[in-house]
Amino acid sequence: MTTIGTGVQDTLGLARLRWRISDILTVCHRNLLQLKHAPGQIVGTVAFPLTAVVLFGYVFGSAIPIAEGANYRAYLMPGLFVMSTVTTLVTAMITLVGDSDLGVMDRFRSMPAERSSILLGQTLSDLLTNAVSLLVMAGAGLVVGWRVQTGPGSALAGFGLLMLLQFAISWVGLFLGTVIRNVQTAAKLGPLIMPVTMISNVFVPTEGMPPVLRTVAEWNPVSASVAACRQLFGNPASVAVDPAWPLAHPITATIGWSVLLIVIFMPLTIRRFDTGPN
Amino acid sequence: MARATGDAVVVAEGLHKRFGSTQALAGLDLAVPAGTVYGLLGPNGAGKSTAVRIFATLTRPDAGRAFVAGHDVVREAVRVRHRIGLAGQYAALDEGLTGRENLQIFGRLFHLTRATAKRRADDLLTRFDLAHAADRLVRTYSGGMRRRLDLISSLIVSPAVLFLDEPTTGLDPRSRNEIWQTIRELVADGMTVLLTTQYLDEADQLAQHIAVVDHGRVVTSGSPDALKAQLGGRIDVVVRTPDELESTGAVLARLAGATPDVDPDRRLLSVPIGADTLTLPAVVRLLDQAGVDPQDVAVRRPTLDEVFLRLTGNPPDASRDGDGATLKETVG
Numbered sequence: 001m002t003t004i005g006t007g008v009q010d011t012l013g014l015a016r017l018r019w020r021i022s023d024i025l026t027v028c029h030r031n032l033l034q035l036k037h038a039p040g041q042i043v044g045t046v047a048f049p050l051t052a053v054v055l056f057g058y059v060f061g062s063a064i065p066i067a068e069g070a071n072y073r074a075y076l077m078p079g080l081f082v083m084s085t086v087t088t089l090v091t092a093m094i095t096l097v098g099d100s101d102l103g104v105m106d107r108f109r110s111m112p113a114e115r116s117s118i119l120l121g122q123t124l125s126d127l128l129t130n131a132v133s134l135l136v137m138a139g140a141g142l143v144v145g146w147r148v149q150t151g152p153g154s155a156l157a158g159f160g161l162l163m164l165l166q167f168a169i170s171w172v173g174l175f176l177g178t179v180i181r182n183v184q185t186a187a188k189l190g191p192l193i194m195p196v197t198m199i200s201n202v203f204v205p206t207e208g209m210p211p212v213l214r215t216v217a218e219w220n221p222v223s224a225s226v227a228a229c230r231q232l233f234g235n236p237a238s239v240a241v242d243p244a245w246p247l248a249h250p251i252t253a254t255i256g257w258s259v260l261l262i263v264i265f266m267p268l269t270i271r272r273f274d275t276g277p278n
Numbered sequence: 279m280a281r282a283t284g285d286a287v288v289v290a291e292g293l294h295k296r297f298g299s300t301q302a303l304a305g306l307d308l309a310v311p312a313g314t315v316y317g318l319l320g321p322n323g324a325g326k327s328t329a330v331r332i333f334a335t336l337t338r339p340d341a342g343r344a345f346v347a348g349h350d351v352v353r354e355a356v357r358v359r360h361r362i363g364l365a366g367q368y369a370a371l372d373e374g375l376t377g378r379e380n381l382q383i384f385g386r387l388f389h390l391t392r393a394t395a396k397r398r399a400d401d402l403l404t405r406f407d408l409a410h411a412a413d414r415l416v417r418t419y420s421g422g423m424r425r426r427l428d429l430i431s432s433l434i435v436s437p438a439v440l441f442l443d444e445p446t447t448g449l450d451p452r453s454r455n456e457i458w459q460t461i462r463e464l465v466a467d468g469m470t471v472l473l474t475t476q477y478l479d480e481a482d483q484l485a486q487h488i489a490v491v492d493h494g495r496v497v498t499s500g501s502p503d504a505l506k507a508q509l510g511g512r513i514d515v516v517v518r519t520p521d522e523l524e525s526t527g528a529v530l531a532r533l534a535g536a537t538p539d540v541d542p543d544r545r546l547l548s549v550p551i552g553a554d555t556l557t558l559p560a561v562v563r564l565l566d567q568a569g570v571d572p573q574d575v576a577v578r579r580p581t582l583d584e585v586f587l588r589l590t591g592n593p594p595d596a597s598r599d600g601d602g603a604t605l606k607e608t609v610g
Contacts, residue, residue, distance in 0.1 A: 019389055026386040033383075034374040037415060103370030107431065110334045110364045112356060113387040276337040 023113040027121025031095070032128070045129055049137035052080050056203065057144055064204060070236035077137070077146040078158075078229035079202030082222055084133050085166045086197050088126050090190040092173030095122060097186040100177070109276070116270045123170040130166055134159065149234025158232035161254055165225050168261035175265045178272040201226050205238035206247075218244035221261075224253035287312045287439050287470045288333055292342035295328050295494075302328040304494035305342070310439070310472055310487075315465050317485030318474040321590065325494035326474035327367075330441050333472070334364045347438040363432030367444035370428060371416045377427050378403060378412040381434060388435045395434075402430045406460065422453025429460060440464065442473045446480060458483060478586060492590040505585045511551045513561060516574040520545060526572070529564045551577070 035041050053073075061072040099105045108118050138146075148155040180186050199213060200206075200222040206214050217223055227250035230237040246253035288310035295303040303325045310316040318326040331337045333346050335355040344351045347361040364370075372380050378399050385395030403409045406426055416424060425445065432440055445461070446454040461484055465471060475481050481488050482502045489499035498505065513534075517526050523540060526547055530538040533556045534549040541548075549556065558577055565572055 022389070023387060026383055030372065030375065030379075030383045033379055034372065037374050037376075102373065103366055104372055106334075106336055106366070107364065107370040107384070108387060109336055110359060110362065111384070111387045112359045112389055276331075 020114055020117050023117035024121045024124055026113075027108075027118050028124040028128070031122065031125035035129070045133055046136050049080070049084060049133050050140050052083070053077075053137065053140040053144060056080065060203065071145050073141070073144045074146045075230075075236045075238075076203065077141040078233060078235055079200075079226045080137060080141075081134055081158075081162055081229055082165070082225045083197045083202055084137060085130060085162050085225075086169055086222055087193050088130050088166055089169045089173035089176075090193050091129075092122060092126055092170045093177045093180070094183075094186050094190065095126075096174050096177030097180055097183055100181060101183050109273075115274045119174055119270060119273060122174065123167060126170050127163060127166060131163070134162065146235070150232065154232045154234070158229050161225070161228055161232065161251070164258045165221075165254060168258035168265075171265035171269055172261055175269040175272070178269055196220070197222055201238075201247075205240070206243075207238070207240040215244065218247050221246075221254070221257035223247060224250045224257060226250075228254045285312045286310055287347055288316075288472055289345040290329065290333075290342065291344070293329065293332060293339045293344060294341040295325075295332065295337070295339050297328075301494055303332075303339070303342075306491070306495050308489060308496060310470065312470050313468055314487055315461070315471045315473060315485045317481035317488040318472065318491050319476070319478065319481045319485075319488050319586070320474075320491035321476060324491045326491050327443050328494075329491070330364075330443050330472065330474055333358075333439075334362055334441055335359055360435075361438040363435070363437035363440040365425075365429045365432040365440070365442050365445060367447050371424060371431065373417040374415065376413050376415055377408055377419070380416060380427065381431060384431050385434045390435070398434055402433060406430050420453075421449055422456060425449060425453065425457055426460065429457065433464070436469075438470065440469055440471045442471060444474055444476065446475075446477070454480075490586065490589050497589045506579055508585065512548050512578050513551060513556065513558065514574070514576050514578050515547045515561065515565070515572050517545045517547070517570060518573050522570050522572075523547065525568050526565060526570050529568055529570070530561070533560055533564065545573075548578075 035045075056079075057073045057076055061076060064072060096105070099108075105118075109115060148158075176189070177186070180189070199217050200220045201217065202222065206217045206223065209217055224246040227237060227247050229235070231250055240247075246257075286309040288308065290306050290308040293303045293306040294301075300323075306325065306329055308318075308329070318329065320326050328337070332339050332344055333351060335351050335358050338352055346358045349357040349361070351358050372383070375383070381399035381402060382395045385398050386392065388395075390398060400409075400412075403412045406429075408423065408427060408430070411419065411423060416427065419427065429442075429445065442461070446457050449457065458480070461471065461473075465484075471484075473481070473485060486501060487499065488502055488505060489496045490505070491497065498508070500508070513530075515526055515530065517523060520542060523542065523545065527538050527540060530547055530549050535555075536549060538547045538549040540546070558575065561575055565575070
């Protein structure tokens with residue numbers, strides 16, 4: 001048998017960075033390959049945003065009164081963008097738990113690839129799949145009357161903000177993935193993301209909620225993100241006269257929330273993943 | 279016990295590891311010489327897999343040190359990862375990818391160039407007779423095929439040590455033989471293999487050295503023959519009728535200087551070989567003089583089963599309470 005040595009043993013500086021990037025791309029490529037072999041999942045990635053637009057825009061929307069003259073779908077779309085982004089937490093969690101359970105993660109962890117790169121690769125593939133979902137959703141939004149009322153710069157900033165939020169959320173999902181370690185438990189916990197996204201201004205303004213719920217909703221990072229998107233896309237927003245701080249400064253709040261989540265969960269997750277079960 | 283020796287590829291010194299209330303390792307010492315197949319033999323929960331997980335840098339010891347290919351598994355983990363292959367009891371493969379894609383991705387993560395990873399995957403698939411299934415999803419593979427792919431996944435980069443954690447657990451006999459054959463071929467190429475198993479015949483068939491592990495430490499080690507010799511042989515006599523048991527017992531007692539064990543149901547008498555006077559010809563001659571015509575007289579070498587039972591107080595395959603830490607162990 002021919003003897004094959006590993007490419008690089010003592011890599012420094014640039015070469016090391018190159019392998020880091022290569023590892024991230026390899027893991028990302030692997031996740032996308034899995035999608036390729038499971039067309040059902042691709043259908044889901046596309047169908048979910050379309051269903052959401054129809055279901056929430058028309059079925060529920062027909063019964064939800066919004067400010068005089070405003071188009072509810074235009075109000076709703078930023079909410080759906082954030083909802084799609086936030087629910088990737090579940091994807092990140094379940095993917096990691098599933099891979100760990102099968103032993104694939106142990107194989108990856110026994111290889112020379114940097115362990116943080118393995119996690120970053122997962123995050124990257126989630127970013128790409130959600131970007132596709134957002135594009136489909138935005139297309140559907142345009143059909144039902146949603147428009148970007150600002151400029152291309154603001155629109156890009158809006159989607160950029162969504163990606164930052166998703167990067168942060170992914171680390172929460174991966175962290176939960178290192179804690180849970182059981183596929184069934186992870187699958188049961190998944191739906192809990194629904195109330196997190198719904199106790200917010202995604203579907204309705206927070207002003208009408210009972211006081212306690214309203215406070216929760218206004219401090220919910222989801223609300224700040226939705227408000228930030230509405231602002232950046234120039235969509236109708238219903239802001240109370242006395243909003244909580246995050247809703248008064250939604251863009252700053254969203255960046256703040258995201259950075260906070262990244263600073264807490266990224267190092268924590270990488271360390272747990274590196275150390276292994278104790 | 280085992281100490282670091284010059285040519286040892288895997289060395290463990292006083293490894294301790296606790297998972298919650300389970301003491302998985304309690305001072306494990308080991309030295310695996312280069313170019314050999316070393317078997318870690320022990321019941322479920324003995325700590326074999328935990329040891330392998332520590333060598334493979336998947337989990338860290340609470341105390342003690344371990345070296346693989348001269349590198350400390352904690353402080354030089356990345357160097358260790360460049361030198362090892364790992365295949366497990368649970369085929370650690372991507373079910374949703376084809377066999378070829380699995381190997382290529384593992385190759386890339388071993389930092390082979392794209393072209394080398396591709397060529398290497400093709401070579402291995404051909405060599406290990408999986409070329410026909412290379413482009414099928416692993417989900418559709420049989421248990422034996424999965425295990426083979428798992429095994430060759432650990433060979434993408436010729437490792438200094440190959441760790442095999444219960445490589446044939448749960449396989450049918452035919453697949454098991456195939457895996458054994460593959461392992462023998464690898465060893466013929468000069469690879470060092472550390473194998474964990476709870477099957478005695480597997481250790482006997484494949485390993486040149488065996489360490490018997492129980493309750494997180496090595497109870498004894500040596501070649502399979504040396505282990506069997508530790509227990510010594512026995513002479514077994516089977517008589518034709520139950521009333522011959524007594525006279526035969528007297529003959530054996532005289533020669534052995536000890537009372538034989540008697541199993542009346544099987545009409546079997548058995549004495550350990552120890553005294554010089556106890557030889558097969560002497561037994562046959564004296565029985566003949568006593569007018570006993572035995573159905574069978576034989577010197578019996580102990581089986582590894584008996585060695586195992588003697589050393590650990592447990593039959594080898596008995597599951598016991600406490601978690602066997604496996605490669606996919608999910609103790610939190």
